[in-house]
Amino acid sequence: xxxxxxxxDEATGTNLVGHEWDGIEELDTxxxxxxxxxxxxxxxxxxxxxxxxxxxxxxxxxxxxxxRGQLEEALQAQTAARAPVATAIAATPIDQLAAxxxxxxxxxxGGRAAxxxxxxxxxxxxxxxxxxxPNLNDDDWLWGGDITxxxxxxxxxxxSPGVDETRFSQMPAFADILSKGQISALVNHVRAISGQxxxxxxxxxxxxxxxxxxxxxxGKGMREQGAPxxxxxxxxxxxxxxxxxxxxxxARYGVMPHWATRLDAATVKMLAAYxxxxxGGEANPTPxxxxxxxxxxxxxxxxx
Amino acid sequence: MSALDLINPTSGLYRKRExxxxxxxxxxxxxxxxxxxxxxxxxxxxxxxxxxxxxxxAPDQAVLVxxxxxRFFMFNIEIWPQEFYYVxxxxxxxxxxxxxxxxxxxxxxxxxxxxxxxxxxxxxxVERWIDGDRNAQLKLNNAPWTAAxxxxxxxxxxxxxxxxxxxGGAWIFYFADAxxxxxxxxxxxxxxxxxxxxxxxxxTTFIFGGFMRExxxxxxxxxxxxxxxxxxxxxLIVTYRDWRGEPRTQGVKKAxxxxxxxxxxxxxxxxxxxxxxGVDIRQGPQLGCINCALCIDACDxxxxxxxxxxxxxxxxxxxxxxxxxxxxxxxxxxxxxxRPRTLIYFAIWCSIGLAMLFTLxxxxxxxxxxxxxxxxxxxxxxxxxxxxxxxxxxxxxxxRPRSVELTMAGLPQGRMWxxxxxxxxxxxxxxxxxxxxxxxxxHLYVAAPAGPAGExxxxxxxxxxxxxxxxKDGREAARDxxxxxx
Numbered sequence: 125x126x127x128x129x130x131x132x133d134e135a136t137g138t139n140l141v142g143h144e145w146d147g148i149e150e151l152d153t154x155x156x157x158x159x160x161x162x163x164x165x166x167x168x169x170x171x172x173x174x175x176x177x178x179x180x181x182x183x184x185x186x187x188x189x190x191x192r193g194q195l196e197e198a199l200q201a202q203t204a205a206r207a208p209v210a211t212a213i214a215a216t217p218i219d220q221l222a223a224x225x226x227x228x229x230x231x232x233x234g235g236r237a238a239x240x241x242x243x244x245x246x247x248x249x250x251x252x253x254x255x256x257x258p259n260l261n262d263d264d265w266l267w268g269g270d271i272t273x274x275x276x277x278x279x280x281x282x283x284s285p286g287v288d289e290t291r292f293s294q295m296p297a298f299a300d301i302l303s304k305g306q307i308s309a310l311v312n313h314v315r316a317i318s319g320q321x322x323x324x325x326x327x328x329x330x331x332x333x334x335x336x337x338x339x340x341x342x343g344k345g346m347r348e349q350g351a352p353x354x355x356x357x358x359x360x361x362x363x364x365x366x367x368x369x370x371x372x373x374x375a376r377y378g379v380m381p382h383w384a385t386r387l388d389a390a391t392v393k394m395l396a397a398y399x400x401x402x403x404g405g406e407a408n409p410t411p412x413x414x415x416x417x418x419x420x421x422x423x424x425x426x427x428x
Numbered sequence: 429m430s431a432l433d434l435i436n437p438t439s440g441l442y443r444k445r446e447x448x449x450x451x452x453x454x455x456x457x458x459x460x461x462x463x464x465x466x467x468x469x470x471x472x473x474x475x476x477x478x479x480x481x482x483x484x485x486a487p488d489q490a491v492l493v494x495x496x497x498x499r500f501f502m503f504n505i506e507i508w509p510q511e512f513y514y515v516x517x518x519x520x521x522x523x524x525x526x527x528x529x530x531x532x533x534x535x536x537x538x539x540x541x542x543x544x545x546x547x548x549x550x551x552x553x554v555e556r557w558i559d560g561d562r563n564a565q566l567k568l569n570n571a572p573w574t575a576a577x578x579x580x581x582x583x584x585x586x587x588x589x590x591x592x593x594x595x596g597g598a599w600i601f602y603f604a605d606a607x608x609x610x611x612x613x614x615x616x617x618x619x620x621x622x623x624x625x626x627x628x629x630x631x632t633t634f635i636f637g638g639f640m641r642e643x644x645x646x647x648x649x650x651x652x653x654x655x656x657x658x659x660x661x662x663x664l665i666v667t668y669r670d671w672r673g674e675p676r677t678q679g680v681k682k683a684x685x686x687x688x689x690x691x692x693x694x695x696x697x698x699x700x701x702x703x704x705x706g707v708d709i710r711q712g713p714q715l716g717c718i719n720c721a722l723c724i725d726a727c728d729x730x731x732x733x734x735x736x737x738x739x740x741x742x743x744x745x746x747x748x749x750x751x752x753x754x755x756x757x758x759x760x761x762x763x764x765x766x767r768p769r770t771l772i773y774f775a776i777w778c779s780i781g782l783a784m785l786f787t788l789x790x791x792x793x794x795x796x797x798x799x800x801x802x803x804x805x806x807x808x809x810x811x812x813x814x815x816x817x818x819x820x821x822x823x824x825x826x827x828r829p830r831s832v833e834l835t836m837a838g839l840p841q842g843r844m845w846x847x848x849x850x851x852x853x854x855x856x857x858x859x860x861x862x863x864x865x866x867x868x869x870x871h872l873y874v875a876a877p878a879g880p881a882g883e884x885x886x887x888x889x890x891x892x893x894x895x896x897x898x899x900k901d902g903r904e905a906a907r908d909x910x911x912x913x914x
Binding site for chain 1: 443647801803807809811815817873878
């Protein structure tokens with residue numbers, strides 16, 4: 125500030141800075157001194173901040189703080205916070221999970237997250253499946269829809285190579301066994317029992333001889349064998365003539381990996397709970413009292 | 429600019445604060461300030477301790493901002509986050525109220541009700557109690573640092589600190605159960621955020637009320653700028669009647685005897701010495717004036733002693749000022765207050781308030797929301813039917829558990845069930861128990877025979893089963909949704 129620029133505003137007695145817009149002039153009102161002290165304090169703070177925190181490329185700050193480290197800590201804190209729930213889920217037998225609604229709810233939410241990482245590649249983000257990959261929202265299950273069965277499927281997989289306990293079923297490729305005409309008759313029969321065509325005696329005969337041992341005499345399927353129900357409207361590979369012809373001629377061998385060695389026990393249980401919650405889950409089969417079970421087995425003996 | 433500028437107050441670049449030692453004053457506006465101060469402080473300190481019975485399922489604190497559970501309680505009003513527009517309405521009312529008050533009585537907020545003003549006033553009373561009135565304070569301020577001065581300073585600062593801590597401490601009680609938090613706070617078991625809040629508010633109260641004072645109003649606060657912009661020629665402003673007071677004269681009798689023209693102002697500086705922001709009102713309206721009217725009291729006292737009419741300094745508007753300068757008689761203040769602008773603001777303010785009260789009385793306390801499953805939208809079931817799913821949120825905003833029946837209106841062949849049920853129990857309606865003052869989430873499935881692709885609209889109706897006849901308890905909540913076939 126040089127003296128020649130100083131002009132004084134008469135009304136306030138304050139210096140003018142010399143800026144003028146349409147007759148309005150700017151007063152040189154002095155800053156309050158505490159304001160300047162605060163400015164000085166921020167400079168001191170900034171100096172400390174530069175030393176304490178990373179301020180230059182490849183130079184760690186005095187406190188050792190880093191954003192990656194903070195993320196790592198936050199992730200560890202999350203894992204630690206979840207640990208009690210994960211431990212409780214791992215320790216609960218899968219058929220007992222539903223008895224603890226809060227734990228079940230946690231398991232479903234955990235499963236929802238794990239599904240997005242591990243399962244959506246085949247089953248889709250909404251678990252709606254696609255050709256060859258089952259829709260998990262419906263109530264049609266190849267190997268059983270109670271939570272224990274779903275858990276078993278998840279643990280051991282289906283036709284998962286190298287796993288002894290894996291779920292395994294093998295439908296023969298009938299192209300080597302039956303003639304094209306016979307296969308066509310079978311396709312007709314399967315379409316008839318699923319409400320898509322007219323029944324024929326020849327097809328029914330062929331079905332009883334070749335298919336009923338696994339799919340049941342009425343084609344209702346058999347979960348012990350993983351044999352699908354052929355009478356409903358749900359098809360894994362399609363219920364049209366061409367798809368059925370190919371299925372019967374060449375057979376299909378879909379594979380689902382076993383997850384026991386890929387995910388921890390709690391995550392597999394959470395996935396089972398989530399899949400079970402999608403709307404098609406079934407109740408666990410209630411273990412029958414001993415005498416009723418005997419009577420039931422007796423009955424089946426009589427009928428066979 | 430040199431380092432010396434920071435220290436030398438005579439430099440033009442920086443200005444050292446000139447401490448203000450306002451003299452004690454008595455009068456009608458001082459009485460009003462006392463009343464407003466006692467009211468404001470009482471409301472602030474006592475409110476969180478008022479109890480209000482809401483039954484077993486809701487807190488019994490009359491005013492509670494429950495951030496953790498996202499509920500706001502104010503006597504018999506409970507607000508959920510979805511109803512935050514009521515708070516927005518309150519803010520709009522506060523805005524219109526500001527217009528109203530400012531256009532009617534100018535910067536009354538600054539002069540009477542602003543926390544900065546109230547606590548500064550309180551701290552100044554403590555100061556007078558410890559150090560004495562203006563002259564004693566000035567003397568002590570200029571005295572060297574002796575043990576006696578240090579003792580007085582420490583006493584004053586300790587009392588300020590106690591007031592500041594009480595102020596910071598009262599704030600947190602609005603956000604949690606006051607008695608519980610108070611005992612936790614004393615025992616050291618309260619959360620860190622409670623101590624941090626008290627710490628910050630104690631520090632700001634202590635510094636702003638004790639040391640910053642008028643600096644906050646003049647340099648830090650945007651309010652004076654905003655309020656000044658809202659004044660018009662009919663707003664009341666503390667005004668010095670310079671046409672009556674000038675030329676100000678100290679030796680009145682001598683000057684009058686000498687035949688000089690003499691104004692009513694005897695230049696006794698009473699108006700300056702009582703001013704809490706240290707301005708001279710005789711220089712005209714200015715930013716530093718918070719319109720607290722203490723100078724009016726001081727001047728009235730002097731005019732009374734001199735047997736001259738009161739009101740040399742008075743609440744006046746610009747129109748009246750022109751009128752009086754032209755020789756007109758003083759006009760009553762009431763005429764200024766009752767004019768179209770203030771009446772329109774008041775009408776708008778009242779309408780918003782009444783509309784909010786009406787909607788508060790009529791608002792639904794049971795609501796239903798739905799989000800349809802979109803991935804997949806349609807699921808074919810093994811029996812050939814198709815299924816849609818919805819995430820349903822039932823909000824029971826009453827502080828008691830409720831029992832409701834959820835019914836389908838439309839889609840005659842549809843049957844519904846929830847994720848807690850089995851499909852074989854599907855029906856046209858399901859019964860639900862809703863937790864008190866909570867949102868109940870559930871997944872709802874509806875299955876219906878397959879058909880041509882398209883949408884079939886229907887409604888979900890939640891009917892309370894526990895309504896008291898003749899009350900609003902029985903009001904249904906409905907939600908229009910669509911069943912989709914592909």
